[in-house]
Amino acid sequence: MIAPVIGVLFDGFAYGMLLFLLSVGLSVTLGMMNFVNLAHCAFAMLGGYVTVTLMGTGWPFFATLPVAFLAAAATSVLFERTLYRRLYRASELEQVLLTIGLAFISVAVAAYVFGTIQQAVQTPPYLRGSINFMGVNFAVYRLFLVGTALVITLVLVLALEYTRFGAQVRAAVDNQRMARGLGINVDAAFAITFALGSGLAGLGGALAIEIVGLDPSFAFAYLVYVLIVVSVGGLGSITGSFIAATLLGISDIAGKYYIPEVGAFLIYLVMIGLLIWRPAGLFGRR
């Protein structure tokens, strides 16, 4: 009786961890610069395609993950230096337009290079199958996903809390002008955070293929979920993103499982309600 419920909860949690990986970077960069980057999921998609391509040439799955991270991070820095940088002080409309434009381009390029078919990856044998524990089946890959996400969360929280760079980032998120006034190089901190965040998205994109597949529409299909996580969790808050992603993942999976006729309706309703109640998100400070 209770076993299926735990199974659904676990699947939802794993899905939530995936959403967390995809969105945490956007949350921190949005909190720092207020730059609305709707091309964030395009970087995630890039990571996914890097993994698919490398595995096509015989690389092992695990070796492709760091490359996916680096490729997404490097590409994002390129765009940050050439295009984004010029719009930090522009209106949000211009930021939205530029980044939607980039996301559109990424969809077309992905369709041109890889075709519109769903891509699949062959995960190593030890990540397949499932473990039966107390009558509940836990898919090994989802366990791996949860473990990875928890480790990354821990590293992020510790780095943000206990390193000099983390302190600079926190200062910049809290009050950008004051941080500048204190001599913190906010632009450099932002560039590094942006690269890290996009890299994590790229990693998330690579890890997502096994769960949700990969096709050129990825850049938009998950953008909405990522934005929900970011806005509900609160800008610049890792804890907020983590909790929002968990809630969203579980409610999405549980909703689809138990009340499929309502579908995604409930999620949007809850999001709008939450934002009306707390416009800055659950853990946002502004």
Next chain:
Amino acid sequence: MATAAAAVAGPHQYLQAQTRWRTIEVAFWFATLFPFVLFPNYLSLASQIAITALFALSLDLILGYAGIVSLGHAAFFGLGAYAAGLFSKFVWGEPLSGLVVAAVVAAVVGYAASFIIARFRHLTLIMITLGMGFLLLEAANSASWLTGGADGLQGVRIGRLFGYFDFDLYGYTAYGYSLAVLFLVFLLARRLIHSPFGLALRGIRENPVRMPAIGAASRAHIRKIYTISAALAGIAGGLLAQTTETVSLGSLDFQRSADVVVMLVLGGAGRLYGGIVGAIIFMVARDQFSGINPQYWYFPIGALLVAVVMFLPGGILGGLARIFASWRGRSS
């Protein structure tokens, strides 16, 4: 009216100078009649363009003039489309009353939503408009007993316009009808924008903090224009439902919301003709390239967006206006 304007020189004269019809405007509206004669095979496309231009105009009122970024404006377009479609299916097929129903339904929902919209800005506002768009899409998808779900609304039958003009296969009536509605709405929008209310909206766009400080009722203004914009988007949706005699979920989806923003920005947001020019270019280009894979179509759209933001703020009309101004400055 004229004596009052003369007595109070300044703002009233400025507003009156703005409202004068220019030759190029008159020429443009005459040119919209050309498709009847020159491209009779493309009248259904022309009708689609007129409808899309109306939709873009409705977005321009909130995005271009009041500075409210909405990524879910298709919600009202779809509401109008479904309202008009269902009205003709279950009540009667007379088109004009159906259009009124579409406008009223969209306006009521828009008015309710405007109380939320007026309170927020920046990312929260974008997320709420986006969420409302998806909410309606999912609702229409779930309520397939009413809307037909993914199959679209079937059984829409539209009667003759004024009891005389039949909606024919070639689209003579469809284009004439859409164009007439577009022109009437345009007149309304033009009047609105050149009124003190329109000026107040531009003030809100330029500085949302200072406007309440000088005593302008910012939120009431935003609520008003948002309701009007929703009603106009509903009319556009109703027109599409009536001229195509079907309603699909596509009238509500994110793609439509994004497309209309692209058109408006391409043409020039905050300009009365921006949405219309953008819609013409966008729709004609899409028709010309309809043979290619729709995913590739994103490339020129994306590149155009990047180019407009980076090099051509103000869109095509903004660029033309600057060229014209510099040319004028040189000649005088």
